[in-house]
Amino acid sequence: MIDVIHQKQNAVDGSTVPATTRDRIADTAERLFRSMGYQKTAVADIARELGMSPANIYRFFPSKSAINEAITERLLTALFQGAEAAASSEGTAASRLAAMAEHFRASSIALFFNEKRMHDMVSAAISEHWGVIAGYIDRFHGLTESVIRAGMESGEFADGDAAAAAMAFKQVTLAWHHPMMVEECMRIGEGEEVMRAQMQTTLAYFIAGLKRGIR
Amino acid sequence: MIDVIHQKQNAVDGSTVPATTRDRIADTAERLFRSMGYQKTAVADIARELGMSPANIYRFFPSKSAINEAITERLLTALFQGAEAAASSEGTAASRLAAMAEHFRASSIALFFNEKRMHDMVSAAISEHWGVIAGYIDRFHGLTESVIRAGMESGEFADGDAAAAAMAFKQVTLAWHHPMMVEECMRIGEGEEVMRAQMQTTLAYFIAGLKRGIR
Incomplete structure (x- = not known):
């Protein structure tokens, strides 16, 4: 489908291929969701910003919720790329796990708290598009498992079930990764430094x- | 204040002291919250059930939210008593921590998921009466710390900061203790057996x- 091609750099001259209509709709919607809030933005607002008819938007996305799904997917892809960088950084498996956790903690606060309206968008996605979130969790799980397995193979960690340990890592870091938990920590007045020290x-x-x- | 005296057994003949008006209001409200839901129950409904005027209810509780606060406090007190029993059970410090975690997991599912309407009540308390929740978390923290300290003193655990370790225990068990996380686990279809195995x-x-x- 031509409309899912993403904006990308030309390998020869570094110029960018023009964004597809689908991308332009998602970009504009994201900007409006950030400035007006997800609930208050209507498809008609997005259409007006783009100088197109709502009917044209619906050719690309069946609903506002579907636009949110696409934006959430992009956001989680970017979040995951940061985790991949942390997972492939220099150092021991332990230090790479710590770098991943720190990446999630810092990004979650930036994304979900400092930008309160992005937080609402992701909360809507959690209830409306669990598939996107589940896909992200699966990738995150696979990445963690590969780091833990490397640590087990090098002898840094004891032998064990790397997949089960990766699941445990997800639970252990939940408070600093799950948008609702991050929001609650911030709301009850845990300062960022306290949260960071507790995570460490x-x-x-x-x-x-x-x-x-554990065997 | 006479109205905060709780129903208690007479030591001589086993008869019970009549519940105070305050208790009767809380009991009736809890029953209505469970059957009709917290949001749908009005103070007028509680008054009608008790054959008293809403004005009389307001003599004891300034608002429906204040009634919810009292019920939540009772509920958390009962939850904590179960944790105290687990913390003082036979066995190693490790087995007592495991018994505490299992108590929270099983109780949370029973309280917050099987009784969906209790869950709504506690969710309302989390946003409206953080003080009650914070008091519970503090007691839970103190109890965990005492078990971990005992383990450190007996040599079962390595020496360390028992208070910091107790905070870590809270984070590690968050997914099976926090009503929102328990609800999400159940909603996305994690069976109880899977949740239990992951917790273990x-x-x-x-x-x-x-x-x-960790030193």
Whole structure:
């Protein structure tokens, strides 16, 4: 489908291919969701900004919720790319897990709290488009598993079930990764420094557990 | 204040002291919240059930939200008493931590999911009466700390900061304790057995971390 081609750099001269209509709709919708809020933005507002008819928007997205799904997918893709960079950084498996957790913590606060309206958008996606979120969680799980397995193979961690340990990592870091939990931490007045220190301690116990093993 | 005296057994003949008006209001409100839902129950409904005037209810509670606060406090007190029993059970510190986590997991599902309307009530309390929730978290934290400290003193766990480790235990068990997370796990179709197995693995890594220590 031509309308799902994303804007990309030309390999020869570095120029960019023009964004497709689908991309332009998503870009404009994201900007409006950020400035007006997801609930208050209507498809008619997005159409007006783009100088097109609502009917034309519906050719590309069946509903506002479907636009949100596409934006959430882009946002989670960017979040995951940061995690991949952390996972392939220099250092021990333990330090790479710590870098991943720190990436999620810092990004979650920036995305979901500082931009309160993005938070609402992602919360809507959690209830309306679990598939997008589930896909993200699966990729995150696979990435974590590969780092833990590398640590088990090098002898840094005790032998064990890397997939089960990756699931545990997800649970251990939940408070700093899940938008609702991050929002609650911030709302009850946990400062960012407190949250960070607590994450480091919690993670330190998990890493010590990986080194000792559970068998 | 006489109206905060709770129903209690007479030590001599086992008869019960009549519930105070305040207790009767809370009991009736809890029953209506469970059957009609928190949002749909009005103070007038509670008054009608008790054959009293709404004005009389307001003598004891300034608002429906204040009634919810009292009910939530009772509910969390009962939840905490179960945790105290688990914390003082026979066995190692590790097995007592596991018993506490299992108590929270099973109770949370029973309370917050099977009784969807209780869940709404507690969710309302989380946003309206953080003080009650914070008090519960503090008691939970203190209890966990005492079990972990006992484990450190007996040599079962490595030496360390028991308070910091107790905070980590709270984070590690968040997915099975926080009503919103329990609700999400159930909604996305994680069966209870899967949730339980994941909790046991996650906890096993944390316990192994306590044994190895993080210093």
